Amino acid sequence: MRLRFVNNSNTYHPMHLHGQTFQARGQNGQGARKDTAIVHPHTTLEVDFDANSPGQRLSHCHNVYHGEAGMMTVVSYVE
Numbered sequence: 114m115r116l117r118f119v120n121n122s123n124t125y126h127p128m129h130l131h132g133q134t135f136q137a138r139g140q141n142g143q144g145a146r147k148d149t150a151i152v153h154p155h156t157t158l159e160v161d162f163d164a165n166s167p168g169q170r171l172s173h174c175h176n177v178y179h180g181e182a183g184m185m186t187v188v189s190y191v192e
């Protein structure tokens with residue numbers, strides 16, 4: 114499964130996915146597995162994770178005031 118975080122703003126966003134770890138694309142796919150990655154201003158970050166645990170998970174910006182302002186969504190998938 115691939116998530117694409119597009120940051121069109123002038124600030125950074127530490128994007129977090131609950132319950133799964135992901136690996137940032139680029140760097141020959143050899144980067145560390147994480148559950149949070151900073152998306153820098155005016156950049157796009159793609160991350161891959163193994164879709165081996167179906168269900169619903171929250172994904173949100175870890176800057177709490179951003180999450181509370183709406184940078185929060187549910188990632189869902191089934192078998």
Ligand SMILES: [Cu+2]
Nearest residue numbers: 126174176179
């Ligand atoms: Cu943010």
